[in-house]
Amino acid sequence: MSNELVAPDKFFLNRFGMNHGALERILGSALERKADYADLYFEYRSAEGLALEESMVNHTSKSVSHGVGVRVCAEDRTGYAYSDEVTIDRMRLAAEAARAIADQRGTAPAAVQVGAPVARHALYDLESTPLDVPVQERAKLLNEIDRVVRASDPRVKNVMASFACERKIVMIVKSDGQVAADVQPLCRLNVTVIADDGKGRQMGSYGGGGRVEWSYFIENDRWREYALEAARQAIVNLDAVDAPAGEMIVVLGPGWPGILLHEAIGHGLEGDFNRKGVSAFANRIGQKVASELCTVIDDGTIPNRRGSLNVDDEGTPTSRTVLIEKGILRGYLQDRMNARLMKMEPTGNGRRESFAHSPMPRMTNTFMLNGESTPEEIMKSVKNGLYAVSFGGGQVDITNGKFVFSASEAYLIEDGQVTSPVKGATLIGNGPDVLTRVSMVGNDLALDAGVGTCGKDGQSVPVGVGLPTIRIDGITVGGTRA
Amino acid sequence: MAALDLELATWALDEAKKKGATAAEVLCVSAESLEAGVRMGEVEKLKSSRERRLGLRIFSGQSSATSSTAELERDSLSAFIANTVELARLSAPDPWAGLPDRSLHPKSLPELSLADPDSGIVDADRALEIARRSENAAIKFDPRIKNSGGAEFSSGRGQVLFVNSQGFSGQYVGTSYSLGAGPIAQEGEAMQQGYWYTSNRRFGKLEDAESVGITAAKRAIRRLGARKIKTTRAPVVFDPDMAAGLIRSIIGAASGPALYKGASFLMGQLGKTIAASGVTIVDNALIPGGLGSKPFDGEGLPTSRKNVIDKGVLATYLLDCYSARKLGLSPTGNAARSVGEAPSVSTTNLYLEPGSYTPAQIIGSVKQGLYLTETIGFGVNMVTGDYSRGAGGIWIEDGELAYPVQEITIAGNLKDMFASVEMIGNDLNWRSSTVAPTLKIAEMTIAGA
Numbered sequence: 001m002s003n004e005l006v007a008p009d010k011f012f013l014n015r016f017g018m019n020h021g022a023l024e025r026i027l028g029s030a031l032e033r034k035a036d037y038a039d040l041y042f043e044y045r046s047a048e049g050l051a052l053e054e055s056m057v058n059h060t061s062k063s064v065s066h067g068v069g070v071r072v073c074a075e076d077r078t079g080y081a082y083s084d085e086v087t088i089d090r091m092r093l094a095a096e097a098a099r100a101i102a103d104q105r106g107t108a109p110a111a112v113q114v115g116a117p118v119a120r121h122a123l124y125d126l127e128s129t130p131l132d133v134p135v136q137e138r139a140k141l142l143n144e145i146d147r148v149v150r151a152s153d154p155r156v157k158n159v160m161a162s163f164a165c166e167r168k169i170v171m172i173v174k175s176d177g178q179v180a181a182d183v184q185p186l187c188r189l190n191v192t193v194i195a196d197d198g199k200g201r202q203m204g205s206y207g208g209g210g211r212v213e214w215s216y217f218i219e220n221d222r223w224r225e226y227a228l229e230a231a232r233q234a235i236v237n238l239d240a241v242d243a244p245a246g247e248m249i250v251v252l253g254p255g256w257p258g259i260l261l262h263e264a265i266g267h268g269l270e271g272d273f274n275r276k277g278v279s280a281f282a283n284r285i286g287q288k289v290a291s292e293l294c295t296v297i298d299d300g301t302i303p304n305r306r307g308s309l310n311v312d313d314e315g316t317p318t319s320r321t322v323l324i325e326k327g328i329l330r331g332y333l334q335d336r337m338n339a340r341l342m343k344m345e346p347t348g349n350g351r352r353e354s355f356a357h358s359p360m361p362r363m364t365n366t367f368m369l370n371g372e373s374t375p376e377e378i379m380k381s382v383k384n385g386l387y388a389v390s391f392g393g394g395q396v397d398i399t400n401g402k403f404v405f406s407a408s409e410a411y412l413i414e415d416g417q418v419t420s421p422v423k424g425a426t427l428i429g430n431g432p433d434v435l436t437r438v439s440m441v442g443n444d445l446a447l448d449a450g451v452g453t454c455g456k457d458g459q460s461v462p463v464g465v466g467l468p469t470i471r472i473d474g475i476t477v478g479g480t481r482a
Numbered sequence: 483m484a485a486l487d488l489e490l491a492t493w494a495l496d497e498a499k500k501k502g503a504t505a506a507e508v509l510c511v512s513a514e515s516l517e518a519g520v521r522m523g524e525v526e527k528l529k530s531s532r533e534r535r536l537g538l539r540i541f542s543g544q545s546s547a548t549s550s551t552a553e554l555e556r557d558s559l560s561a562f563i564a565n566t567v568e569l570a571r572l573s574a575p576d577p578w579a580g581l582p583d584r585s586l587h588p589k590s591l592p593e594l595s596l597a598d599p600d601s602g603i604v605d606a607d608r609a610l611e612i613a614r615r616s617e618n619a620a621i622k623f624d625p626r627i628k629n630s631g632g633a634e635f636s637s638g639r640g641q642v643l644f645v646n647s648q649g650f651s652g653q654y655v656g657t658s659y660s661l662g663a664g665p666i667a668q669e670g671e672a673m674q675q676g677y678w679y680t681s682n683r684r685f686g687k688l689e690d691a692e693s694v695g696i697t698a699a700k701r702a703i704r705r706l707g708a709r710k711i712k713t714t715r716a717p718v719v720f721d722p723d724m725a726a727g728l729i730r731s732i733i734g735a736a737s738g739p740a741l742y743k744g745a746s747f748l749m750g751q752l753g754k755t756i757a758a759s760g761v762t763i764v765d766n767a768l769i770p771g772g773l774g775s776k777p778f779d780g781e782g783l784p785t786s787r788k789n790v791i792d793k794g795v796l797a798t799y800l801l802d803c804y805s806a807r808k809l810g811l812s813p814t815g816n817a818a819r820s821v822g823e824a825p826s827v828s829t830t831n832l833y834l835e836p837g838s839y840t841p842a843q844i845i846g847s848v849k850q851g852l853y854l855t856e857t858i859g860f861g862v863n864m865v866t867g868d869y870s871r872g873a874g875g876i877w878i879e880d881g882e883l884a885y886p887v888q889e890i891t892i893a894g895n896l897k898d899m900f901a902s903v904e905m906i907g908n909d910l911n912w913r914s915s916t917v918a919p920t921l922k923i924a925e926m927t928i929a930g931a
Contacts, residue, residue, distance in 0.1 A: 053743060058576035060547040060569050063822045064562065065535070067552065076521075081530040084552040090532075097530040100606055135572045158744045194744045194865065203745060203865045243870070245893065245929035246713035276521070277629055278666055280673065356531060393860040395872070399631075399666055399675040400705070402889050404859035404872035426861040426870040426891050428929075478861070478870040478891025480927045482715050 008169045009117050009181035012042045016086040020114040026070070026088070027175045030095040031109040033102035035074040036340070038095075038175040041313065042068050042086065043355040047166035048131055052142040054158065055150075060135065067355035070094040073337050074102035076275075080358040115177045120310040120317055123303045124211035129185040130165040133214040138163050141189075141217065145227040149193055152231050155238065157201070158194040161227075163187070172315035180315030185211050186306065186462060188451060191227045195234035202240070204233030205408070208449030210306045226449070233390060233409050236421050243410065243425035243479025249385035250427065250472045251378055251413060255446035256391060258465030261296055261366050262454065263394040263403040264431040265289075269323050269331070270349075270361040270456075271338030273398050280401030280432050281329065289329045290435030293371050296324040298333055300348055300364030306450040307365035307464035311348070314359050318348035323366075324435070335361045353459040363454060367466030371441025375469040378440045380416040386477055387411045387418050388427070401431040426478040434475060442469030487512065487643045488653070490536070490554065495647055497560055498540055501567045505581050507646040507781075509537040511821050515638035518609035520617055522630055528606050537821035540566045544575035550822025578807040581781070586813070587650045588784040591777040595770045596656035597639070601685035604637040604659070612661060612691050619695030620665035626706065627699050631664035631675055637685070644819070650782035658773070659685045663695045667702035676702025681913055683771050689913075701855070704876065708886035711877060711930040717851035718892055718926045719844055719878065722909060724854045725918035729763050729834050731862050731869070732756075732896050733790055736798075737816075737827040738805025740864055747867035747897065748796060756796045757900035760837055763791040765800065767815065767830035774831040774915030780819030785830060788814065800827050834918035837906030841920040844905045846881040852928055853878050854892065867896040873928070890930040899923050 012018060023040065030038035044066040051059035068091055069082035079098035083090040130138065142161045149159045165187035172180045190207035206229040208222065217223045252260060265281075273279035281289065290296070300318025302308050309318045314336050322330045334342070335350030338361055351362035379387070387410060394405030406426045411418045447466035454463040487510040498506040512534040519527040536559070537550040547570035551562050604612075617633035636659070643653040662679035678698035680689035720728055732748075740746040748756065767776050767785030776785050781803055789797050801809065802817035802825045818828035845853060858872040870893040876883045907920030 056574040056576055058546070058574045058579065059824055060573045061822060061824070062547070062549045062566065062569060064551040064553055067533075077525050078527040079529075080527065083532045084534060085532070094530070097528070097606075101525055101528050135569065139572070139574075160743065196744070201744065201747075201865050203863075243893075245891070245927045247931050276631070278631055278673070278675070356533070358527070358529065395858045395860070397675070397858060399673045400708070400888065402858070402872065402874070404861070404891075406859050406861040406870065423866075423868055424861065424863055424870065425893065426859050426872055428859075428872040428889055428891050430889060476710075476889060476891060476929050476931070478872070478893050478927075478929045480870070480893045480895075482713050482927045482929070 008183050009171050009179055011169055012171045022088050023114050023173050024112045026091045026095050027112040027173065028109065029092060030070055030072045030099050031175055033099050034105035035072045035099060035102040038072045039314065040068060040070055040173040041355055042171040044169045045166055046131065049162065049164045050135065050138050050142060051162040052146055053160045055146050057139040057142050069355040070098045071358055072098040072102060076341055077101040078358055082355050112175050113177045114173060114179060117179045117181050118315065120180060120182060121301055123301060123308050123310055124185060126185055126213050128213060129167050130187045130214040131167055141223055145191055145223060148224055149227045149231050152228060153235055155195045155197050155235055156193055156231055157196040160192040162190050174315055178315060180311045182310045187212065189217055189223060189226060191230040193230040193234040195238055197238045200238060202234045202237035204230045204237065206230040206233065207451050210304050210450040211308065212304050236409060240421040240423045242481045243422040244477055245479040245482045247474050247476050249382050250475045250477065251382060251385060251387045252467060252470050253387065253389035254442065254444045254467055254469050256448040256465065257388060258367050258448060258467035259391050259394045259405050261368060261467065262363060262465050263396045263405055264429060264434050265296055265323065266363045266366045267396050267398055268401065268431050269333055271332045271334040271342060272361050274332050275338045275342050279398050284329050287329055288327050289432055290324050290327040291438045292327040293441040294324055294327055294435050294438055295369040297369065298323055298363055298366045302365055305365050305464050306452065306462045309364065312350045313352045314350035316346045316348045316350060318364060321347045333361045333363060335359055351461050353461055357459045360457065362456065362461050363463050365447065365464035365466065367445065367447060368468060370443045370445045370468050373440045373442050375442045375444050378442055378469050378471050379413065379418065381440060381471065382413045383415060385413040387413050396431060402428065403431050404428045422479065427475055428478060429475045434472065437473045438470050439473045440471040444468050491643055491645045494536065494538065494559065494563060495645060497563050498538065498567065499647065501564045502542065503540045503567050504543055505541040505647045507539040509819055509821055510643040511535055511640065513638060513640035514603060515636060516603050516606060516609060517634060517636040518606055518613055519632050519634040520610060520613045521632035523614065523618065525610055526632055535821045538563065538566050539824065540570045541580065542567060542570040544577060544579050545570050545573040546579050547573055548822055548824045578804055581646055581648055582783055582803045582813065584648045587782050588778060591652055592768060594768065594775045594777055596654055596683055596775060598657045598684045602639055604685065609635040609637065616661055616663045616691040616695040619692035620663050620699040623696050623699040624703055626667045626669055626703055627665045628668040629666040631666060633663040633695065635661045644782055646782055652778045652782060654777050657683055659688055661688055661691060661694055663698040665699050665702050667706050669706045672706060674702050674705035676700065676705065681773065683773060705886050708874065708888035710889045711887050713929045715925050715927050717848050718923045719848060719851065719853045720921045721853065721855050722911060722917065722919055724857060725834065725921040726914065726916045727857065729832065729918050730916050732900060733763060733829055733832060735864050736790060736796065736800055738799055738801040738809060739827055741799060742805050742808040745865050747865060751796050752799060754796055755794050756897065757791055757794040758903040759794040760906055761791055761794050761900060761903050762789055762835040763832065764835060765790050765829050765832050769831050772831040774829065776830055779815045780817035780825045783813055783815045783817065785815040800829065802827050829916065832916045833910060834906065836908045836910040836919045839905050839907050841907050841909050844907055844920050844922050845878055845883060847905060848878045849880060851878045853883055869894050869896050869899065890928055892926045892928055894926040899926065
């Protein structure tokens, strides 16, 4: 195993009996027509899952998947072919299928010469991954979570806990000869609690993780915090009253409510949508799209975070990209193709779910920088409003800019005080407009605990979000109380 | 391929027994597909794929584990099977776990015409041409269609083979074809995308490419000039796609795993009235050529046709063997399986039985209300039935579609919403494995400005 950690590129060459000559010939074949570039993406993923329900760790699973994707890019066209049979013959067929998007050319392409691996970040060089921890030890923790949650409150009726971990070994070989390789560990602990007080039933969920070792969950009793937080959320919601309906002042709590940025801003700033002019943010670089209190960053280089990567899935090192600086739109998130077509630099945001998918611009960890207000000042400033601290999912319509995110824990604010919990409600707003309504930004930036997964065009990738407490002067809250 | 998989699967079963499994299941899935996309008349992408995976569920007494692998050489597979047996031993013994009662396996399997006898994977040139025709029809339809998210045609062929250690063996081959277009209408600063698609197991039964493009264009154009409205309570007419989403939500709460976990608002509602008397929702796995049809379920049990909600009464839950045992009921042939996962529950072909009204009559019955054509977000709480989603559509005034609306939400509770279904349309159209006709709900909260 340790050999893989040192030289993931060697791992593929050994395991599948490849050598540089073969890779060069396949890339040469991919470039036979008039293409700009081609690349090969090798992936070997092992994963294990453990789940507890009704006080039993009765679901265990493991999987091994591997495959190779061959991509050919010509202008704005992409040919992609993949196979889970990693052989020279399969790759040659894939190269032939992928190059079909390119026009015939007169002259022979330049020969491809595969070099040594390029430099990459070292954001998660772990001593060991949770996959190396005995299954019994992981199961024991889930049983302990069950015990702690059930002991915490008699209204707890059911506990579900799961632990999932994976290790992906990837290698990207590009037609310019560059090779990038990485080992990407990822894990996540989740707790869901159902509470019942005889009058009603509610669910609460919490969890976290990242590209971390097993000890991460044990340190500072993080597992206990996840467990009790899930229980607390379920129990708080037992007393929830109907949510209000209509436009009102909303205060978002720190951390996970950063999903606002992901939906309202992030997707709209992905390079592909802007190159095609189909995003509500197209052609708006340099324009004011937020209040001057707002600076929004996408950063794939934060150590051990769920959304971080040493290199993106095209072999570009990840980076820190300023999307909005003091309210002014500064940058887009780019993969290689869209950067080239827009005459910009790749930002290390070319990502894909697996070898079965072609890369596209995606977020990594997206968050807003701190402001100067204290959370107390923000709360006190609101006479009537909604305080939302936890959310389920969100979604955006890139073209018209409308986005939603659904609160799973929220409270009324009355005369500067947090009062009754309210039932989950969807918040809806307009991406290019919502941040112009941010009137206060707190000094309590937090990143989420590490549970986010983003879907785009049928591909899921792990992401992170973050936010300090902020006040938004007017967003529509979709409750039932008109 | 089929014979090869059967031999491999049978070998894997034997191997599992040799390594100490007391019972086992093997699932082999192989698939091929080609997707072709155009945008603004030009080729944008071609994607071709080929996959073959093997999934296992292994029992050691009452303990079990699931696994999947793409490493199908016998040596590595043998080691992988041994690992899975070991993992099963480490799982907690679960009194409810196990294969189905063997008497429940079918003696013969129905022929459901899941594969197109005339067409396989459509080649790249033809696929691109179909996508191009569709997008072109959208762009030409109206000068306000100035941009496009593209059009995509895809075709696929897949094979499922499932065997278990008590002698069940079944397999089927299916094909699927789909075409979708997403043109963008522009007027001044405003942009709106419209989307439409067609999908079928038979290539020849797809909706015509031009008409898909034109429908998508019309849907983009009718969203132009959308405004926000004041918060109000009003009737909501769900268009067929939105109505399909709504029945998917309520039937999700009738699924065994949600029920035994206590995570469903339909707990304890079997045999009770949960919807208006006009509401009959059917799950039918046996429709020939149906997108959701299956000759056997994910545990090798026979599939069937049943009313899940029968004239407003919750007639059955949807159960796999595990949830059935937990709830003290019989499995319903709704076990779903993906390679490497434990069985879960899913619907097959799910639909709301059509009523007698035309969509125009339904819209005509509303003085002030919303014709709902889109929802965004995931605001449905299965535990409580609370429903709150981002919405868009067309405002109805005096029985006529008046102007588009957006940046609003609709909210209610699924129980109340289904109890107040006032009218059901006669416009059922099979484009997906879950479909419904137009549906009117008496009143919901609509939040806006």
